[in-house]
Amino acid sequence: MRKTMTSMLAGIGLVLACGTSVYAQDKELTIFWAEWDPANYLQELVNLYEAESGVKVTVETTPWPDFQTKAFTEFNAKGSAYDMVVGDSQWLGAASEGGHYVDLTDFVKNNKVLETMAPATVKFYSEYPGNSGKYWSIPTEGDAVGWSYRKDWFEDPKEMEAFKAKYGYDLAVPKTWKELTDIAEFFNRPDQNRYGIAIYTQNQYDGLAMGVENAIFSYGGELGDYATFKVDGVINSDKNVAALENYRKLFGLTPPGWTNAFFTENNQAITENLAAMSMNYFAFFPALVNEASNPNAKVTGFFANPAGPGGDQFAALGGQGISIVSYSENKEEAMKFLEWFIKDETQKKWAELGGYTCNKAVLESAEFQNATPYNKAFYETMFKVKDFWAVPEYAELLQQLNQRVYPYVVNGQGTAKETLDALAADWNATFKKYNRVQ
Helix, strand or coil, X not given: CHHHHHHHHHHHHHHHHXXXXXXXXCCEEEEEEECCHHHHHHHHHHHHHHHHHCCEEEEEEECHHHHHHHHXXXXXXXXCCCCEEEEECCHXXXXXXXXXXXXXXHHHHHCCHHXXXXXXXXXHHCECCCCCCCECCEEEEEEEEEEEEEHHHHCXXXXXXXXXXXXXXXXXXXXXXXXXXXXXXXHCEHHHCEEEEECCCCCCCCHHHHHHHHHHHHCCCCCCCCCCCCCCCCCCCHHHHHHHHHHHHHHCCCCCCCCCCCHHHHHHHHHCCCEEEEEEEHHHCHHHHCCCCXXXXXXXXXXXXXXXXXXXXXXEEEEEEEEEECCCCCHHHHXXXXXXXXXXXXXXXXXHHCCCCCEHHHHHCHHHHCCCCCHHHHHHHHXXXXXXXXXXXXXXXXXXXXXXXXXXXXXXXXXXXXXXXXXXXXXXXXXXXXXXXX
16 A cells, blocks of 8 residues: 555656646646638647646637637537637627626736737737727737738839839839839739739628728728727728728729639739739738749748828738637636746747747747748738727628728729718717717
8 A cells, every 4th residue: 555655646746747737637728719720830839838737728620701600609608618719809899798708907917918919919909998908818810911022023124124214213112002002003014914913802701891901001090989989080081081092093903803802812913923912911921932832932022011191001900819718617727828828938939830929029039030031021010000890890890891992992983082971970870879979
């Protein structure tokens, strides 16, 4: 008996010496996310956590079209299948007001998340309501809308000479939306099956919205006041009218039939030699530096969204934050995981695996910025992002934007001012319906 007890104690001592507890070995965590490459990278990352802590973490995935439905079905049932979820920023309102997310305000403050993560990412991935100082997630997969371009077209001496003669300045990566528009106009040659630019136009979800936001935010405009829900005079401001007019002009410089374009089509604009520049999420740029998927990989470059007429430079936010599900039976263990996840060394590894970190120290490092052809543009962008409404009724607001803006951008119906005036009326009515405004 003594020998058996001695062996048991020795075994426990060995486990503790390895930094793992018997209690930890019994714990498991499940993270729910959409089915795509970053979820695979996250599984690789959390395997390291298991090796360190003894806590097994599984990243469960489902196809993107089912992601939100499956998540909220589980939330509404108050199910405990998921301990954490990597959810879209637009979910913050519905998930927090519905009691589905754990309030992480104290966690964010105590662990100095506001200091370690790019401030704009905390504001839009984590905070709800806007400017409330209440936080519901930790920035996880940073993403935003940026640009790819054909370096060989830009650097062709004959093209450079012709551009300089026509526009009076050197052909280079555009620093402003005016330069972006000039370059798109210059390279638009339908008779050669070459076009100036590829932009988002798909209006089934948020493609068109992301593209238009890229223009609006850089023109110094806003979608509305996220604290008071005032939209009249904001979404239909003179700045936004000018931004939408410019977006409509760019549409006229896209390849033929570019009326339902999102991330797949916009990558094809580069791989199939269709356009000089192409808008897309950074999450889809890895395919453009892979010679197997892009025959033009060696001559494809990247840049951040340019500044508008007043010098404002922002980009539409994509990506997600990780939240603890309030119905989880492992909330304390999930908190410990988040403490590990936000460490600088963990974020560095996350970036190395292929995740898009929001960690300031990693983003600002030369090692990160030089790791891929698009990382420097990503670094520049993640400190200058803005987002769509995160209120529970965001889907209605998004649908209204699509219904108003698409006919103008793609078909030229009405004017930009008429379009945005009508959208302001739509949004104001929606906010009244939900008692956001009187």
